[in-house]
Amino acid sequence: MERGKVKKEKRKETEKKKIREKGKEEKRKELEQKIKEKEKEKQEKQERSKRKEDKKEKRTEQGKETKKEKEQFKGQEEEEENKDSIVTVTNTPLEPLEKNKQILVLGLDGAGKTSVLHSLASNRVQHSVAPTQGFNAVCINTEDGQMEFLEIGGSEPFRSY
Ligand SMILES: Nc1nc2c(ncn2[C@@H]2O[C@H](COP(=O)(O)OP(=O)(O)OP(=O)(O)O)[C@@H](O)[C@H]2O)c(=O)[nH]1
Numbered sequence: 001m002e003r004g005k006v007k008k009e010k011r012k013e014t015e016k017k018k019i020r021e022k023g024k025e026e027k028r029k030e031l032e033q034k035i036k037e038k039e040k041e042k043q044e045k046q047e048r049s050k051r052k053e054d055k056k057e058k059r060t061e062q063g064k065e066t067k068k069e070k071e072q073f074k075g076q077e078e079e080e081e082n083k084d085s086i087v088t089v090t091n092t093p094l095e096p097l098e099k100n101k102q103i104l105v106l107g108l109d110g111a112g113k114t115s116v117l118h119s120l121a122s123n124r125v126q127h128s129v130a131p132t133q134g135f136n137a138v139c140i141n142t143e144d145g146q147m148e149f150l151e152i153g154g155s156e157p158f159r160s161y
């Protein structure tokens, strides 16, 4: 009888051990799953941060390009202003060239604006030209298209224009 009791107790102990081991394995599996989920979250965060950095870099590059364009435009304007007596400025310097061009002619009085335009239009040199009062418009037809010159008198009353 005692032997039978001992055997039963041994069986119970082995069963208990088995149950404990199963519980431990389940806990291990749960921990492993949690660790994997955390790693995935970290990777996703890193990818998001990378995308944000890429977007920022693109924006800064675009800003640099626009700044360069502005600087080029300013440089062109300054070069045109530094010309001696007659200054010609096109209305749309950065747009594609059109057939009809409008050219503004500026300069001090007596510089020879009207004389140059007259010689261009008529192929003749006119010596005594009266000072331009207000503005003087000259249209010249060329092979490529029309060129419209607008001269503003260089006398002091017209310099404000
Ligand atoms: N010697 C010489 N005289 C010139 C020349 N070009 C113009 N002139 C003379 O300079 C004077 C003034 O010329 P304009 O063409 O009227 O000058 P402008 O720039 O139109 O002057 P405003 O209309 O007052 O702004 C005229 O008597 C011209 O004959 C040039 O190349 N050489």
Ligand SMILES: [Mg+2]
Pocket (backbone or CB within 6 Å): 113, 114, 115, 130, 131, 132, 136, 151, 153, 154
């Ligand atoms: Mg003139």
